[in-house]
Amino acid sequence: MQKKYLNIYNDLVKKIQSNLWSIGELLPSENELASQYETSRETIRKALDLLSQNGYIQKIQGKGSMIIDRNKFSFPVSGIESFTELAGKLELNSRTIVHSIKYLDPNNKSMEFLKTDPHDRVWNVNRIREIDGEKVILDKDYFNDQYLPLLTEEICQGSIYNYIENELGLVIGFAQKEIVVENPTDEDRELLDLEGFSNVVVIRSQVYLDDANLFQFTESRHRPDKFRFVDFARRVKN
Amino acid sequence: MQKKYLNIYNDLVKKIQSNLWSIGELLPSENELASQYETSRETIRKALDLLSQNGYIQKIQGKGSMIIDRNKFSFPVSGIESFTELAGKLELNSRTIVHSIKYLDPNNKSMEFLKTDPHDRVWNVNRIREIDGEKVILDKDYFNDQYLPLLTEEICQGSIYNYIENELGLVIGFAQKEIVVENPTDEDRELLDLEGFSNVVVIRSQVYLDDANLFQFTESRHRPDKFRFVDFARRVKN
DNA sequence: GAGTGGTCTAGACCACTCA
DNA sequence: GAGTGGTCTAGACCACTCT
Numbered sequence A, B: 001m002q003k004k005y006l007n008i009y010n011d012l013v014k015k016i017q018s019n020l021w022s023i024g025e026l027l028p029s030e031n032e033l034a035s036q037y038e039t040s041r042e043t044i045r046k047a048l049d050l051l052s053q054n055g056y057i058q059k060i061q062g063k064g065s066m067i068i069d070r071n072k073f074s075f076p077v078s079g080i081e082s083f084t085e086l087a088g089k090l091e092l093n094s095r096t097i098v099h100s101i102k103y104l105d106p107n108n109k110s111m112e113f114l115k116t117d118p119h120d121r122v123w124n125v126n127r128i129r130e131i132d133g134e135k136v137i138l139d140k141d142y143f144n145d146q147y148l149p150l151l152t153e154e155i156c157q158g159s160i161y162n163y164i165e166n167e168l169g170l171v172i173g174f175a176q177k178e179i180v181v182e183n184p185t186d187e188d189r190e191l192l193d194l195e196g197f198s199n200v201v202v203i204r205s206q207v208y209l210d211d212a213n214l215f216q217f218t219e220s221r222h223r224p225d226k227f228r229f230v231d232f233a234r235r236v237k238n
Numbered sequence C: 001g002a003g004t005g006g007t008c009t010a011g012a013c014c015a016c017t018c019a
Numbered sequence D: 001g002a003g004t005g006g007t008c009t010a011g012a013c014c015a016c017t018c019t
Helices: A004-017 A030-036 A041-053 A083-090 A153-157 A160-167 A186-191 B004-017 B030-036 B041-053 B083-090 B153-157 B160-167 B186-191
Strands: A057-060 A064-067 A094-103 A122-131 A134-144 A172-182 A200-209 A214-222 A228-234 B057-060 B064-067 B094-103 B122-131 B134-144 B172-182 B200-209 B214-222 B228-234
Touching (some): A004 A041, A041 A057, A094 A153, A153 A160, B041 B057, B094 B153, B153 B160, B160 B172
Antiparallel strands (some): A122 A134, A172 B228, B122 B134
16 A cells, blocks of 8 residues: 555545544545645545545535435445345345356357457356345356466455455456346346245346456346445536 | 636547447557647546546556446436436336325324424425327426426426526435335325236435435336336446 | 636656666 | 556646635
8 A cells, every 4th residue: 555545545534434523524635634644635626526426425516525415215225246246245144155166168159259369268256145044146157277276165255356356466457247136046046935926026136357358247146135236426527 | 608628528428429439449548648739738637537437448557447238228318307208218108197296294293304394395296107109107306496496397398407497597416315126105005006916126225415404305117017127337447 | 807728838747668 | 578557646826716
């Protein structure tokens, strides 16, 4: 950690989370923060932009930076987040069952678009998420093995993202996500405790690395009563 | 339009949309853009940050700014978007039926949190969205009448957002949104063509103005087969 | 009018990629 | 090593809010 604006951002997040300022209060002005942190105003502004993007403050011209209530819908899951991050945050009584880890049948052309090279193979990992003893989420992940050469049950048991980012040093750049409601497949009925629910919520994502290469395709199939998506959106300035 | 970086952003969006560069190609370097647009590099960087946030480019250190495929899931609906914006974009054969416009019963305390002042009243607008002749979405909106004193059937028939932003000059700051799946209410069954679907997808949002005041609460209730949410997420830099 | 955030500049140095 | 984006600075002027 040597980036000043990130240090300042993290420091301010800590202070906000410790309720140093209450909701509706104004942060010290940018000039004041600049002298407090012994830096330039532009650097402070970068830190404040991060706070704003992440829903901690709303900047109001002529007034200041106001602390806003980030938890109106109890927790924010904006952006890219994995099941284990989520489970940890919610302190769910949860368990992951690794159902299968295999290379995709080379005759199966459905995941061709994941390959950067014709010789690449595609991992297919199916995991079942159990919450409070009920099997409610089926995660089907597909990875290009060029980026993920080794994939063990142990890695899949934990957070694959953790492994990718901390062990392999790959950095996630961006993701495109789609949420729709569908009829359960035979596989859903077999692997999940659907209990008469006639729909599943399907989240499909494509995850790209820092260098804009497509890295992963995921299908996360949820029993509808165990699905919840929370989003924080900021209107693009005009 | 006098903000340089916004002009440059809009100009670059236009160029990207006209396929001046194809996917995977690099934009001219920041220094080159700076001399092309006769401005400083920081101003170019602001324009590029906007492109990046909106999913047009991925910046790669040491290489350049790469054009990415913004339309993998056909269209991005990140952020705050209204039904009429969406319908226009998709060219849906759609119709809006204004079912009711009324002040909320003062004895109904459920929307108390919308009021900034005890004397404020709360508008309640119910609209039904018909697509291809089927009633598939029920939008229930609640507004504080301090910001929206007048609400006619004509306004509700079009885009309320349009009216708010262009006629009243209010600016939306941010929104918090929740998506869950629920059982249909009697009202859903009465007003929508549910056709045996046993679930509805409910999107609840709280919309805040530029000055961080809570302005609107919305419940948008969708028949599950007519629901789709698309999101573009960027990993927060670390 | 004093103080706030918003925009813009010109320059510096660093970290990274690629030939 | 040349060229790219990433960070940081110090200063200027503008637009806005509040009293």
